[in-house]
Amino acid sequence: MKKLQITIYCASSPNIHPDYFSAAKKLGELLSTISCTVSYGGGASGLMGALADSMIHHGGDIKGFIPHFMIEREWQHPQVPSMHVVQSMHERKELLLANCDIAIALAGGCGTLEEFMEALTWKQLKLFQGKLMILNTNAYYKPLLKMLDSAVRENFMADDSYEMWEVHEKPEEIFNAIVKQK
Ligand code: AMP
Numbered sequence: 001m002k003k004l005q006i007t008i009y010c011a012s013s014p015n016i017h018p019d020y021f022s023a024a025k026k027l028g029e030l031l032s033t034i035s036c037t038v039s040y041g042g043g044a045s046g047l048m049g050a051l052a053d054s055m056i057h058h059g060g061d062i063k064g065f066i067p068h069f070m071i072e073r074e075w076q077h078p079q080v081p082s083m084h085v086v087q088s089m090h091e092r093k094e095l096l097l098a099n100c101d102i103a104i105a106l107a108g109g110c111g112t113l114e115e116f117m118e119a120l121t122w123k124q125l126k127l128f129q130g131k132l133m134i135l136n137t138n139a140y141y142k143p144l145l146k147m148l149d150s151a152v153r154e155n156f157m158a159d160d161s162y163e164m165w166e167v168h169e170k171p172e173e174i175f176n177a178i179v180k181q182k
Pocket of ligand 1: 010
């Protein structure tokens, strides 16, 4: 069976509630038990670091995509064995979605939101064929989901747009959804 390619977008901030770290670590642990490669932004801080640490600890396959300027700032995770250095943020986003079966947003700031919204836009344009999932830890994404509701209600987005993404409250739920689609 084909190895599943999963992309995870998540926070670089370390100054967040421990629940977000627990969710990132748990998802990393669960994903380490199945045949998949997880691609992410290559960082060592915040949820990016927690996810990578967990996957490395549990023997999972994790791959980083990091722009050169972040390497100069020493932001890359030093233990991720497969680290692709790219020239720009745009190249990073493009590679993170290339051959991706499932893209998942964990909680994050403007970087995560921008990455996920680009993936959603690409899906709408049928440039991205994979699945989109949101891990809604502590209902963090409630305002964004409300904004998307508003976009559909006001006809800025089509009525069937809801089919483009799934929302899961817990890492275990998102993992079960991934395993089901495998
Ligand atoms: P945010 O959700 O705003 O924390 O952004 C996450 C995204 O921001 C990552 O995928 C990176 O593109 C970028 N980013 C911001 N700060 C860092 C950092 N210290 N290390 C690595 N990536 C970062």
